[in-house]
Amino acid sequence: MSESPGPLPLRVATVADDADRAALERIARDELGALDDLYERYKTMAYSIAYRITNDATLAEDVVQEAFLGVWRNATRYVEGRGSVKTWLLSIVHHRAIDAVRRRRATVDLPERDDAPPPALRLPDVWGDVASNLDADEVRAALASLSDVQREALELAYFGGLTQTEIAERTGTPLGTVKSRMRLGLLAMREMLSP
Amino acid sequence: MTDPRLPGGQPGGLTCDEVRDLAASFVLGALTEAEMDAVRAHLADCPETHDEFAELGSVVPALDAAVPLMEPPSGLRDRIMAAAAADLDTRRLTGLAPVATPAPPQQTGPAPAPTPTARPIPIETARRRSWTWVAGIAAVLAIVLLGAWNLSLQGQLSAAQTYQRQVAAVLDAASQPGALTAVLAPPSGQGPNGLAAVTSDGAMRIAMRDLAPTSGDEVYEAWMILPNTPPAPVGGFTVGSDGSGFIEAGGVPAQPGLVLALTREPRPGMTAPSGDPVSVGTTTSTATSTS
Numbered sequence: 001m002s003e004s005p006g007p008l009p010l011r012v013a014t015v016a017d018d019a020d021r022a023a024l025e026r027i028a029r030d031e032l033g034a035l036d037d038l039y040e041r042y043k044t045m046a047y048s049i050a051y052r053i054t055n056d057a058t059l060a061e062d063v064v065q066e067a068f069l070g071v072w073r074n075a076t077r078y079v080e081g082r083g084s085v086k087t088w089l090l091s092i093v094h095h096r097a098i099d100a101v102r103r104r105r106a107t108v109d110l111p112e113r114d115d116a117p118p119p120a121l122r123l124p125d126v127w128g129d130v131a132s133n134l135d136a137d138e139v140r141a142a143l144a145s146l147s148d149v150q151r152e153a154l155e156l157a158y159f160g161g162l163t164q165t166e167i168a169e170r171t172g173t174p175l176g177t178v179k180s181r182m183r184l185g186l187l188a189m190r191e192m193l194s195p
Numbered sequence: 196m197t198d199p200r201l202p203g204g205q206p207g208g209l210t211c212d213e214v215r216d217l218a219a220s221f222v223l224g225a226l227t228e229a230e231m232d233a234v235r236a237h238l239a240d241c242p243e244t245h246d247e248f249a250e251l252g253s254v255v256p257a258l259d260a261a262v263p264l265m266e267p268p269s270g271l272r273d274r275i276m277a278a279a280a281a282d283l284d285t286r287r288l289t290g291l292a293p294v295a296t297p298a299p300p301q302q303t304g305p306a307p308a309p310t311p312t313a314r315p316i317p318i319e320t321a322r323r324r325s326w327t328w329v330a331g332i333a334a335v336l337a338i339v340l341l342g343a344w345n346l347s348l349q350g351q352l353s354a355a356q357t358y359q360r361q362v363a364a365v366l367d368a369a370s371q372p373g374a375l376t377a378v379l380a381p382p383s384g385q386g387p388n389g390l391a392a393v394t395s396d397g398a399m400r401i402a403m404r405d406l407a408p409t410s411g412d413e414v415y416e417a418w419m420i421l422p423n424t425p426p427a428p429v430g431g432f433t434v435g436s437d438g439s440g441f442i443e444a445g446g447v448p449a450q451p452g453l454v455l456a457l458t459r460e461p462r463p464g465m466t467a468p469s470g471d472p473v474s475v476g477t478t479t480s481t482a483t484s485t486s
Contacts, residue, residue: 047271139257
């Protein structure tokens with residue numbers, strides 16, 4: 001893979017990005033209204049991600065609350081050059097949701113794997129609006145372009161909170177194959193999403 | 196700071212090939228914490244650029260677009276804002292920096308194509324919005340924090356801690372969707388005060404401080420008073436030398452405007468107050484705000 005095409009190009013800053021940064025600056029000045037603004041803007045995405053990962057409404061609420069309080073208390077730690085506010089916020093949601101799932105899993109045995117792929121791993125039938133610069137149709141096409149096993153590996157990792165070793169055990173697949181599926185799946189998506 | 200290099204001399208104890216092999220799992224968060232740390236240590240020390248991390252990591256945020264959208268419950272916003280307001284008032288009253296929390300994670304993997312400049316947001320003096328419900332929470336926190344301060348000056352920190360734990364239990368109830376809160380204060384301006392919360396399912400908690408100790412059969416009795424209705428007893432409790440009291444009861448209507456009152460009674464089981472209340476409050480919703 002010496003002919004690496006590199007990361008996706010930087011997005012052009014949008015009006016939404018500017019508004020998000022302004023909101024974060026106001027949060028850093030302890031303006032509660034700014035937190036309210038940011039919540040209104042991203043509550044649906046944040047809750048959807050949290051619910052998708054936890055599959056538990058109460059836990060998803062806790063995750064979203066923790067995430068927004070994390071933003072409230074750590075707004076000054078946001079570094080502009082490392083991604084948009086939205087990406088930062090949603091990565092916090094994702095991180096906390098995975099933590100919650102892993103804590104829960106520590107006390108609950110994983111269910112036996114069915115031969116059929118779990119319903120959650122199938123592509124969603126309904127695609128909502130994506131409040132971001134990412135084009136939902138493009139993302140859908142990129143995911144649809146993956147093989148079932150690649151998509152399964154990405155979903156189990158990113159939304160299931162499983163480690164590569166756990167994915168290998170869960171799917172009865174050699175670890176090297178799991179790593180390969182994840183890598184090739186990401187590369188295929190990058191290829192599809194590149195301009 | 197531990198040296199990330201193991202005796203073998205490889206940053207993070209991993210070779211570059213091993214790190215490349217873990218790149219996809221890393222950006223997806225599909226490694227154990229120990230493995231994540233080892234990769235981070237390698238990336239921090241390795242002279243190679245490891246562009247594969249940015250290459251693979253730049254795709255990860257796109258996965259969020261695959262999530263079916265769901266609206267959060269309406270009460271979640273109120274809980275978040277109440278918690279943030281409480282955090283803010285704690286800082287205002289104590290003059291402290293934000294309550295320490297684990298640093299929010301940066302992106303799962305290295306960020307896509309970082310720009311040359313990375314500028315933290317400056318902190319400036321704030322112009323605050325006014326929130327009516329913030330005032331209620333502020334009053335509560337003022338009671339907790341100033342109460343703790345005074346008591347600790349008098350060498351009674353344990354009493355303050357007891358009261359704080361009780362207030363924490365009340366705030367826990369107050370944070371539930373649809374919950375109502377009331378600040379109880381003495382009608383005369385001097386005397387016992389505290390906080391009450393009533394959840395949507397009728398559970399009520401009251402935490403009080405500065406109560407005169409009870410003796411013999413004496414109790415403090417809590418009463419709920421609905422419009423055009425005589426006071427109904429909710430429950431009673433005794434008070435020791437620390438002056439704090441706590442009661443938890445059910446069957447209380449979560450109705451804004453409900454008056455909660457506390458009286459000192461000669462014995463338990465009174466069906467009507469025998470004297471004037473020592474502290475009174477009215478329930479309000481925590482969801483009402485102005486901007």
